[in-house]
Amino acid sequence: MSAADAIDVIRLDGGDEVVVASRDIRLGETVSVPGRGRVEVRSSVPRGHKLAITPVSAGDTVSKYGVVIGVASADIKPGDHVHIHNLTMTDPESDYEFGTARRTLPVPEGRRPTFDGYRRADGKVGTRNxxxxxxxxxxxxxxxxxxxxxxxxxxxxxxxxxxxxxxxxxxxxxxxxxxxxxxxxxxxxxxxxxxxxxxxxxxxxxxxxxxxxxxxxxxxxxxxxxxxxxxxxxxxxxxxxxxxxxxxxxxxxxxxxxxxLQRESVDVSELTLGLNCGGSDGYSGITANPALGVASDLLVAYGGTSILAETPEVFGAEQLLTRRAVSPEVGRKLLKRIEWWKEYAAAGGGSLDNNPSPGNKAGGLTTILEKSLGAIAKSGSAELVDVLAYAEPVTARGLHFMDTPGYDPVSVTGIVAGGANIVCFTTGRGSVLGCKPSPSIKLATNSDLYARMREDMDLNCGGIVDGSESVDEAGRRIFDCVLEVASGRRTVSEELDLGQDEFQPWQLGTVT
Amino acid sequence: MSAADAIDVIRLDGGDEVVVASRDIRLGETVSVPGRGRVEVRSSVPRGHKLAITPVSAGDTVSKYGVVIGVASADIKPGDHVHIHNLTMTDPESDYEFGTARRTLPVPEGRRPTFDGYRRADGKVGTRNxxxxxxxxxxxxxxxxxxxxxxxxxxxxxxxxxxxxxxxxxxxxxxxxxxxxxxxxxxxxxxxxxxxxxxxxxxxxxxxxxxxxxxxxxxxxxxxxxxxxxxxxxxxxxxxxxxxxxxxxxxxxxxxxxxxLQRESVDVSELTLGLNCGGSDGYSGITANPALGVASDLLVAYGGTSILAETPEVFGAEQLLTRRAVSPEVGRKLLKRIEWWKEYAAAGGGSLDNNPSPGNKAGGLTTILEKSLGAIAKSGSAELVDVLAYAEPVTARGLHFMDTPGYDPVSVTGIVAGGANIVCFTTGRGSVLGCKPSPSIKLATNSDLYARMREDMDLNCGGIVDGSESVDEAGRRIFDCVLEVASGRRTVSEELDLGQDEFQPWQLGTVT
Ligand SMILES: [Ca+2]
Ligand SMILES: [Ca+2]
Ligand SMILES: [Ca+2]
Ligand SMILES: [Ca+2]
Ligand SMILES: [Ca+2]
Missing domain, CATH: 3.40.50 (Rossmann fold)
Structure with a gap:
């Protein structure tokens, strides 16, 4: 791809009032917005920051990822930089709703995908032996x-x-x-x-x-x-x-x-996909994470199972997950875990931040909600079927949330213990996590990382920001890769024989 | 040794009013007490329980290990079983004294022992390379x-x-x-x-x-x-x-x-000996632990360093350590750690028990003080020079206490981090702990274990109860073994190439 083909902005959802700059854009430039034609930029917009593509009146909501991320605190015109100067957050705690954003994903048309797995005596299917x-x-x-x-x-x-x-x-x-x-x-x-x-x-x-x-x-x-x-x-x-x-x-x-034991052809719905991110960067929330969300939604649409986790990284956007919950009970289970985490973090001398860090703000994230949306993006838009304790077995189909720390080996150990027979792991800085006995597919958020650590990455999602593919296309590529790996194709971490040292059960409580 | 030679009781200190039965003794038997002649037994005394060898009036103190373990609640005659029916504990908290039992150990006569070690640029000496x-x-x-x-x-x-x-x-x-x-x-x-x-x-x-x-x-x-x-x-x-x-x-x-780099002959005082026990049994406190205390005292007498640890296991006998402290400040440091542990244990839903467990009582331990004395016995009678935080570097000579959990890999990791260049580990059930880069000498508390796990034990202290050697003789044998191992003789765990997985820094606090 030549530099001339490089795209200017990423549109994360067709209904969003904002797009994300994929390069530093200068005041007065005219940029091309997918599906919207050209927009004249009215202020400089750094890479990763938001640019308005439709007018928004003061008091109206602004969406990103198809989700409200805040309320305009001033009138916004197309081409405006949207950030802390013209966007504020509504108080999430006053705003918990349960099940108001449930969405049944339509089963895609055509032949149902399959993979070759090991059927066990309890009916479950292994991707490895x-x-x-x-x-x-x-x-x-x-x-x-x-x-x-x-x-x-x-x-x-x-x-x-x-x-x-x-x-x-x-x-x-x-x-x-x-x-x-x-x-x-x-x-x-x-x-x-x-x-x-x-x-x-x-x-x-x-x-x-x-x-x-x-x-x-x-x-x-x-x-x-x-x-x-x-x-x-x-x-x-x-x-x-x-x-x-x-x-x-x-x-x-x-x-x-x-x-x-022999592999046999089984329906895609026998997959339980663990979702995780580690060593995230400014691209994670706009490339690999939403692309993984597309793959997760596809799997769930076919009747499969997906596990989102990392409670501290979801914090600030939990009200979006409660809206996707199948019942108030499931939504409240999540809120209970969030409350537990506030105490646990405080007991350790830390806190679950209510604000994005200065570094996050410099990177273009205006609210904690928006930051956490980047993490939640891994779970697509499927409804939330249940909330599990750390390492609790998954017994239903559909999207689950498991309560784990964000710390990669501990989080993934919980997810695999819960039954994930395949894991997708997005990384911007270059994580090398394996998680035997399940394969872990490493998704690079940017092409630089993919080039630099080619032997440690399975798939590059940098094309989304380079302009060579859409989020949806990258998501379908991830889905195909999941099926191939589930059928036995080895991941880079398996080629390297990694994934034994990353078995790290969460150590909670007193050691005497 | 024939069965006829088997000893009946173990005398832990020449001044003690009680001895410990090394076998089940029946009412009416006459047993031989080292240095005391024969005593007629007035009640059945199970193995590991205490037998009076001198008269004690109600209200008078009873000693074991040369240390007061309680007050007679009834008149006690020679040959009486001494346990909860005639011995009570004084409240330890009302009884903290600082430095009242300091004891400068005399330097043994004769040639000073040496070992062959690696002298480093900072003057410290390695036992391994x-x-x-x-x-x-x-x-x-x-x-x-x-x-x-x-x-x-x-x-x-x-x-x-x-x-x-x-x-x-x-x-x-x-x-x-x-x-x-x-x-x-x-x-x-x-x-x-x-x-x-x-x-x-x-x-x-x-x-x-x-x-x-x-x-x-x-x-x-x-x-x-x-x-x-x-x-x-x-x-x-x-x-x-x-x-x-x-x-x-x-x-x-x-x-x-x-x-x-070459080994050179250095003075024994360059050794820093880590003390630990794990998988303890009813013999630990009467064989291997006091024998290790003899070795530790010898090392300290020569100007070397020793590190006692495992705070939850000294709990209940801390007032004996404060009496051995070189200053009130050092004694109070220990009490502060005990207070910290009470809160830490309570926060985890547990407690530092104030009473020996039913199993301990059945084994003959009357008070929590007596139980913890068995653990403290590893440190002999030397005065306590300082109290260290977990993994804090040892900078002085003499006996130190380091605040660690009792859990073996976590405790020993802290001790080695503090600078122990050799470790002695007593075990009754059969621990197999190694701790690279320091050698760990495994001391069996009983001959059965030594026979059963011969390839995993360095030294048998069961002879103390079998009657083939005294606590003092076993201690001198341990001291000689420490010098040999420090000079390069490999321990069983080194022969097995163990000690990498046991590196387990204490995980404290919140993981996000
Ligand atoms: Ca993360
Ligand atoms: Ca993570
Ligand atoms: Ca060699
Ligand atoms: Ca122990
Ligand atoms: Ca221990």
């Missing part, structure tokens, strides 16, 4: 890694249907208050990974004297009957060397049966 | 492991003075509240490992966009000038593959210079 080593406590982490290391490299070459042996180790499992949130969250996370459809076999490995006993982590009644399980402790087995030998032998026994 | 990969954030953990993996197995065979390349990865580093306790604790821990005398070279590895920036972790002014340092981020280096190549090259460059 892993054997997991689940640890009850940090004290068995080193031993778990020793066992997993025996199956790295070429060790599994003859088992073409086995994606790997993953050691899920962590820093906790003892010194917890029994029955506390911290103990519950860890148990739920471990159980979620145990029951995950991408796990065909499990070795549950403990030390022996820990609080969280190995044989209590895995409740066989909640696992697919097809999952092969062995449980052992280092103390009962007689030390590390004996445990490594016994663990390797147990997994070797599983390899044949696990390798005999 | 490691290259560390320090990570600023979980997002660089996988890459750090890939780099370290290149130096495993036979890769370092020609570098006989290089003990290994250790990847110190963790789950945090972003999503923290800047300036919060959580961020401070992580930074202090990473800096402590960077400055550790067992580190000859450092690769500091970040992702690039994290809160805790890689180039801010390591303050060169606090490192020995001899430490070789390279810093890089994955984003600046252009992705994972390039970073692995660059990281491996940087470490390969360090190998020659690090391998050229």
């Amino acid at each position: 892993y054997i997991g080593i689940l640890t009850s406590v940090n004290c068995s982490a080193g031993t778990a890694k020793m066992i997993a290391d025996q199956f790295r490299g070429s060790a599994l070459d003859e088992y073409t249907h086995v994606d790997g042996v993953v050691a899920l180790t962590h820093g906790s499992g003892c010194g917890l208050v029994s029955g506390s949130d911290g103990a519950d969250v860890l148990t739920r996370t471990l159980r979620g990974y145990a029951a995950h459809p991408n796990m065909a076999g499990l070795l549950v490995l403990g030390l022996g004297c820990e609080m969280l006993q190995a044989d209590r982590i895995v409740d066989p009644t909640t696992l697919p009957e097809s999952t092969l399980i062995e449980t052992m402790t280092i103390q009962e087995t007689g030390g590390i060397r004996k445990t490594v030998r016994a663990g390797v032998a147990a997994i070797e026994k599983m390899l044949g049966p696990v390798n005999d | 490691y290259i560390g990969i320090l990570t600023s954030v979980n997002c660089s953990a996988g890459t750090a492991k890939m780099i370290a993996d290149q130096f495993r197995g036979s890769a370092l065979d020609e570098y006989t003075h290089v003990d290994g390349v250790v990847a110190l990865t963790h789950g945090s580093g972003c999503g923290l509240v800047s300036g919060s306790d959580g961020a401070d604790v992580l930074t202090r821990t990473l800096r402590g490992y960077a400055a550790h005398p067992n580190m000859a070279g450092l690769l500091v590895l970040g992702l690039g966009c994290e809160m805790l920036q890689a180039d801010r972790i390591v303050d060169p002014t606090t490192l020995p000038e001899s430490t070789l340092i390279e810093t890089m981020t994955i984003q600046e280096t252009g992705g994972i593959r390039k970073t692995v190549r660059a990281g491996v090259a940087a470490i390969e460059k360090m190998l020659g210079p690090v391998n050229d």
